[in-house]
Amino acid sequence: MTVLSGLPISTLLEVIVCVFLGATIAYCAMLDRRLRAMRSGQDGLRELVGELNAATTRAVSAIDALKQASAATGQELGGRVNEARALADDLSLMIDSGERIAERIGRIATAAERPAPTQQPAAGPRNGSVTKPSGRDAAVAARAANQLLDALKKAR
Numbered sequence: 001m002t003v004l005s006g007l008p009i010s011t012l013l014e015v016i017v018c019v020f021l022g023a024t025i026a027y028c029a030m031l032d033r034r035l036r037a038m039r040s041g042q043d044g045l046r047e048l049v050g051e052l053n054a055a056t057t058r059a060v061s062a063i064d065a066l067k068q069a070s071a072a073t074g075q076e077l078g079g080r081v082n083e084a085r086a087l088a089d090d091l092s093l094m095i096d097s098g099e100r101i102a103e104r105i106g107r108i109a110t111a112a113e114r115p116a117p118t119q120q121p122a123a124g125p126r127n128g129s130v131t132k133p134s135g136r137d138a139a140v141a142a143r144a145a146n147q148l149l150d151a152l153k154k155a156r
């Protein structure tokens with residue numbers, strides 16, 4: 001204690017305070033570096049949040065545009081579907097009508113191919129004379145009717 005016994009207590013306390021102040025300054029410098037690093041990270045984070053916000057805004061507007069385009073396309077497609085259904089119904093009616101006509105023509109052609117039984121006129125000549133189709137005409141009509149009937153069946 002020879003070194004410490006010659007020093008007054010106040011000087012000794014000042015030396016201890018100076019050591020603590022040096023440690024405090026070193027600790028503050030270390031905290032300052034950490035705060036700067038955190039602030040620079042915060043700036044980067046702010047930029048990232050700003051970019052994310054802009055991207056979200058663009059995505060929302062793109063989704064709205066897609067909804068509008070989808071609605072317009074849906075309406076147009078619905079109109080075309082309704083028009084196609086109406087045309088399909090019309091075509092179905094036409095095919096049914098054509099089949100009935102072809103069947104009638106086929107019956108007429110078949111009846112024309114058969115020789116009609118000869119009947120004697122009842123009493124005297126009739127006012128309206130009915131001409132019978134010739135055998136050749138009846139065969140042509142029967143062939144045409146059969147071709148028409150086959151074509152209608154294939155179309156269905």
